Amino acid sequence: MLTAEREQRILQLLRDSDVLTVGALSEALEVSEATIRRDLQGMHERGLLERIHGGAAFKPDAMPEPLFADKQEQFTEAKQKIAAAALAMIRDYDTIFLDGGSTILKLAQLLESRRHLTVVTNSLMAAAQLMESGHHLILCGGEFRALSRTLVGPLSKPILESIAVDKAFMGTIGFTLSDGMSTTDANEAFTKEQVMRRAKQVILLADHSKFGTRSLVRCQLDRPLDVLITDAIDDKLRQALVDLGTEVVVSDGSC
Amino acid sequence: MLTAEREQRILQLLRDSDVLTVGALSEALEVSEATIRRDLQGMHERGLLERIHGGAAFKPDAMPEPLFADKQEQFTEAKQKIAAAALAMIRDYDTIFLDGGSTILKLAQLLESRRHLTVVTNSLMAAAQLMESGHHLILCGGEFRALSRTLVGPLSKPILESIAVDKAFMGTIGFTLSDGMSTTDANEAFTKEQVMRRAKQVILLADHSKFGTRSLVRCQLDRPLDVLITDAIDDKLRQALVDLGTEVVVSDGSC
DNA sequence: CCTTTATTGATTGATTTTGATTGAATATAG
DNA sequence: CTATATTCAATCAAAATCAATCAATAAAGG
Structure with a gap:
């Protein structure tokens, strides 16, 4: 059968x-x-x-359309592998932050396999995904940014300041060695900075297409990234990051 | 077993x-x-x-809170009329708050006919509805409550305190003359109270089935309700509310 | 034909649930 | 108010269930 x-x-x-x-x-x-x-x-x-x-x-409501759904997707396979590698870093009872972006959304989908997480997020898509998961879910408030479906801006500051997360899983538009993470919107960058400042460990999920590209606004981080998870990275960039103290994880099929 | x-x-x-x-x-x-x-x-x-x-x-007087996923909603027609009457109170460029609940959700669906609103809400369903509307959308943060799909609890306080809305459109589980609005969850009640305290005008949308029923937790309001919009109300309750200074709007088909 | 991959059923140690027992808390009777 | 009888929450060992692993089988592909 x-x-x-x-x-x-x-x-x-x-x-x-x-x-x-x-x-x-x-x-x-x-x-x-x-x-x-x-x-x-x-x-x-x-x-x-x-x-x-x-x-x-x-379950009475078997599979309703996910709220805040968005269609277009690229590099789904790479993103899936990156998300799986990130999942391996999450233990039951962790307190984590989930940023916006499609890679992080994939990670959110995998969180069913963990229990009793406290998930803080500014991504409405991630929130919709985790709505029925049983995890403790906290949304930072703020202005809604339609393009990324995230909550951004100064209003998000008070909540993010009152919360301490173990691990912050971040996405980005571009990443370069000189400028670090960058994004298209100043408010979005502001909120990302708030999150990373308060996180014990900052983990960036970025597929290879992000490297070497730079967007409008830099996200300043006062210390080196803790972990970078990606699908492919050239040795020069990798070594430079390792020298800075960043752990670089390349997710192959093994995960 | x-x-x-x-x-x-x-x-x-x-x-x-x-x-x-x-x-x-x-x-x-x-x-x-x-x-x-x-x-x-x-x-x-x-x-x-x-x-x-x-x-x-x-539980004798604890109304089972309607689950959001529930397809078969009750009194949809009455709720539609109530929402239409509420829409008449909204002008372009207003700053409004939208609470959770299916009646308020109907109101959110009607907001396409207005322009340049600033909408503050704690309801993920309302946010999803208004996502592409072009209105300025702000979500208060807080803990996610799956049953009502709203953001509630003390974390929502700082954002709500920093915002002043013209009109707050509220829903409720139960409403009685002696206790006012009541709901099933203490955190939810807390957030409602925060909102109402900061609103210039508090407008309750409640169909007739809510009257005379009472849920677990009261939402205290330090002044009388400004407006009640409903589909049907008995004269005794209506007169009592009017005496308190509340405007009572009964939505017939004319709207 | 052989190799690789996926699926199944069995086995294992770990986790969860259960029922019994205990002392503490609550209710009832005097 | 006190004494007695229930009921309760906490604890523990036994039973049931689970997730992980492994070998056997089936399917797919070269």
């Missing part, structure tokens, strides 16, 4: 009985409990059902 | 008999009393029932 077929039948059975045990499903579909668990895990990560200890429960 | 299944049956039994002892539940579900106690504690924390010494009681 194919995976897709099993999933269809599981959903059908769930609609009938609301709650099902792993054992009952294993018997009904004539596969082992291990397989059922794998199916349930996968379906849970896609939001198709509630996973409970001992079985699964029906 | 799974946790979710037990919880469903407990709620079912409670609807039938209002009050149940731990022993009776233990016998009915064939689990130990310790397990029942743990279940009751968890359900009490989520506001699903009232915990009393020796057992559990059905």
Whole structure:
């Protein structure tokens, strides 16, 4: 029996009985409990059902359109790998910040596999993604910037100042050795700076297309970046960053 | 038997008999009393029932808060009319606050017909609606509350204090003459209070089903409500509100 | 045909849930 | 108000369930 077929039948059975045990499903579909668990895990990560200890429960609103959705995407595969490498740095009960940007959004999608996180973010897309995740979710306020779907500007300052995050996962428009991170909007840069100043560890997620390009406004950071996660980087830039004290992670397929 | 299944049956039994002892539940579900106690504690924390010494009681006057994902909304027509009446109070270039709730969301949908508004909100649904509207959009920060999809709690205070809105359009779970507005969550009530304190004019949008019902936490307001917009109201309540200085608007089809 | 990849079921140690026991807290009766 | 009887929350060991791992099998591709 194919995976897709099993999933269809599981959903059908769930609609009938609301709650099902792993054992009952294993018997009904004539596969082992291990397989059922794998199916349930996968379906849970896609939001198709509630996973409970001992079985699964029906989720009334199976997959509504994600709020604040945005379509165009580039380098999705590279971004996926970068996000996976970033996920490896997150432990249960961590307090993290998620910046805007599509790479960070991919990371947000992976956070279902962690528990009891406190997630602070200025990205409405990330927030929408984590809405039903069960994690403690805090949004910094501020002016809404439609282009990036983030909250930016001076209004975000008071909240960000009253919060201390362990790890801040940042995105960027451009990155050069001389100027560091840069972005297109002054308010956006301001908010990024607020976040990074208060974070124990600043982790930049940037695919190779960002290197060497520079945007309008620099994001000043009073110390070197803690970690850079990317998909590919030339040795010269890499060595320069390492010399500054930045850990450089190149995510290959192994993650 | 799974946790979710037990919880469903407990709620079912409670609807039938209002009050149940731990022993009776233990016998009915064939689990130990310790397990029942743990279940009751968890359900009490989520506001699903009232915990009393020796057992559990059905929550008589705690209206189940409508879940946002719920497709089948109640009184949509009435809410539409109320929103239309509220829209009539908004001029171009106004600075307004939008609360959470489905009625306010309908109002947000109508705001396309205005220009150059500054909209402050704690509702992610309203923000999603206004994303592409061209209005200046500001979100107050705070903890995300999944049930209402709003940002609530003490973290929202600094932003709300630094902003002065002309008109605050508020929703509520319950409304009574003696207690005023009430809602199910203390943090939510706190944020509502912050907003109303700073607003020049407080405008409550509530359909008739809200009157006479009361939820857990009161939202204190240090002055009478400025305007109440509803679809139907009995003369006694109306006169009492008018005597307090509240303008009562009943939206018929004419809007 | 052989190699590579993906899927399955079994096994393992780790985690979660459960029921029993305890002393503390609460309610009831006198 | 005190004494007694319940009920409660905390703790612990046993049972159930889980995620991770591994070998066997099936499928895909060269």
